[in-house]
Amino acid sequence: MITKEIIDHIEGEASLYFEMQEKRVDFVTVVFPHFRGMENMLKGKSALDALVITPRVCGICGHAHLMATVRAIEDAYKNSGHPIEVSNKAQNMRELTLTLEIIQNHLKWLYLVLIPQLNNFENITLSLTPLKGAYGASLATKALAILAGQWPHSSYMIPGGVTSDPTYIELMQLRAHLEKLSDFLEKETLGTTVQNFLSFESCKNFNKIASDVSSVEQALFDLRMHKKGFSHDDFIVLGEHRFTQIAKSRATRLYNVDITKVHVEDAFSPQEKSYAKNALYKNAFYETGPLARLISKDVKLIKNMHRRYKDSNYTRAMARIYEMVYLLQHSLDLVKEIDITQDSCTKSVTLSKVTAQGIGVVEAPRGPLIHKIKLKEGIIERYEIITPTQWNISSGTKLKPSPAQKAMIGLNKQEAEFVFRTFDVCSVCTTH
Amino acid sequence: MAKITKEERKNGIISAALALFSQQGFYVTTIPDIAQKVGMSVGNFYNYFSSKEILAKELILYISDYLGKNLREINMKEITTEEKIQEIVSMYFKMASDKPEMIEYFLRVYLSNREVFGSDCAGMICVSSFVTEMMIFFEEGVAKGDLHNQDFFSAFGLFMGYLGGMVFLFGEALLPEPLKEYEESISLNIYNALKHRD
């Protein structure tokens, strides 16, 4: 018998159609029922208009969409024979604000999704403090807004750089907000210093701290999540950033990738129309997001976890938490590197001279986000968006399940729904 | 006999000065010349204008306001952009025929002796009422889809330069026909040069 569950309290809404056998998931298909059609909306508009429209694909990762758009436009410039120089300063600013958006995302996921969902299991009693997540996230977005003007829905990245031109005072204020966030995390979330946390090499280190993170870690163990939720153990990172490395990996072995080998196909959803398309690399599914990124960076703790617990749900969840701290350190480093004597934005030839295609790839909170643009004299002829959730939460067939489908098989329903949420589902993006 | 008001006196000085400046030039014309022409004492003249430079500035403001007022009336009419061009050309040529000293003053004094007007007339301040109306004419023409969207000065130069050139030829008595005869063809030329292109 097939039963349907509506999943909310994710970004948007999704339906899961479970095929159960003796109370275990035998197969599950995923349906994203909502459609918006933002790609069509862009047709016939000036390429720069996409800088305003695409952030509005998603309220939680709009900044990643902005960056994918600006990269796609700059790539089109290059392909039309008018390459654009972007100063180090602007590149650092872009990477910093993108990083801060990922941090706010992970914080919200931890406190608004993971902890409440863990708490739904019998015998797990964690303290519910959703507003801690919101508060921490607001510190990250405050720092972000100093450079980008506002969050959500900033459009401060433009071809050639960024619109803002920060002063020393602003950079110091930004740093102060990050330090405040760092103190907050140490006190409220980690139970130890950021530095100490980042020096952890084994899961045993969590035993020495008493904090939200150690309680979550314990709860995951108690629920045997280190033995559950295994997927294909194939990962992919496609966006170019200093906090990760472009690669695909079979377990923890890295291989080169070629972005042109990415393609999409219709989702398998016999019960109901799904507006999400599956994203694949050379016809195979890959898991994306924090775990993939940290593996590509050869991070000790994550490698150790992976050696012991493979791509279990424990590893997947802990990687998201670890990455939040890892990126906080990265952003503190980035602030120091912003050289305000450099130009924020370089001039480029007028957009009407650009007739070419371009591709922009960034790592959004949940993994690679790809924007493809086709311009004729600066006007958008075609726009295509492939989002991270299309990788992780594709809906494949029984013979060829997606990472999330595979991870749910063999679990009871509650566990399966929990595993589903540890992929940090963004239905809003997926049905752009 | 009705008493001559101060305002009328002032206007008298303005027309006398306009005539003298545009015939003889700014430097050659003296205050006593002007006072004599209006029939007042030099001392009384100073009750109206404290210097020749200030008078010069008043004159250009006067001309600009005069042109601006006429243009504004045309701008407010509910007629096509092409008809507006005809009216502007006709208004300008009429002024050149009826009050040649105004145009002469603008060309021979204002444009040729910029030092006289100093920083008070920097940029287009002293001709702002006229230029503003031209801006409104152009902006509305483009907004309506009648005129080609281009740089303001390219359009302004084409329009005013053409009219100025014709008035110059007329002033030098080089035109075989009276100015009025040219109104239609010139309006059409201007419209064709500025109109919306597909």
Next chain:
Amino acid sequence: MHLNTETKPKLLWLQGVTCNGNSHSFLNLESLEQLLDKFELLYHPLLASTFSLSEITSLQNSCDILIFEGTYDPEFTRNNIPLKEILPYYALHAEHIIALGTCASFGGMFQSLAPERNSGLLYKVEEEGGPLIAYKKRVINLSGCPVHPEWLATTLQMLLAKHTIVVDDLQRPRELYSSLAHHGCTRNEYFEWKVDTKGFGLKEGCLFYEQGCRAPLTHASCNTILWNEVSSKTRVGTPCFGCTEPSFPRTNYFQTKTNMSIPQDVPLGVSKRAYLTVAGMAKTFHIKRLEGVLIDYKRDH
């Protein structure tokens, strides 16, 4: 609403076609905890709440304040129930209805996806053509893409305190939308003296003449109630896109529409003649202080 010590007003947060942007914007509110304490949250798409989505869509409860985020598309479903059933059910008895964001106010970003069907709660772009027009007096429009968290907080506090909310002719609280996004911009002096910025990425200059800034035509308090408490678009050199007005989304956001180099739209309520006269005059004066760079970081390097 019947506010006494035992019962808190019941707040329901419903979504139409949306990006979740207003929900996330709201989470930035500094006094979030204190504000939420004053309500019983029946449902919120991100925050813990009394009921689940399926309980809400079973249409058996009622709320005192209904917040609706997103474009209204009657056929759009939540938990398979179309909005045309959910919205009227809760709207009927809600004492106050807040249309949150430009989508819910005027149709906004997702209006064009199904222009015949989609709308805001009261307005379809500028025309009264939304599903709740009969309840107009009870509906407050909080436009913005997204809405500033403080705007929502202020409105909720005013409702709690039973203050009369004076609204403009688009049903937006004048408290928040009476002035323009231009007010308080750090570039105001450049605007006054008509000093254009020389390009993007600079602290100096105003973005009105070339870069497309819509702030002098946009009702919003972005430069007085700062975003994330720290900044605003124009402060970081991004033009205002006019996101609080029915005309949003527009096109050509990064370029001022000019006709023969003259801005097609001039500041709200100012005649073009008046604007051009003053602008022409101001442009004539060359003010050195406003023409150079404010801080020459390169000089000492």
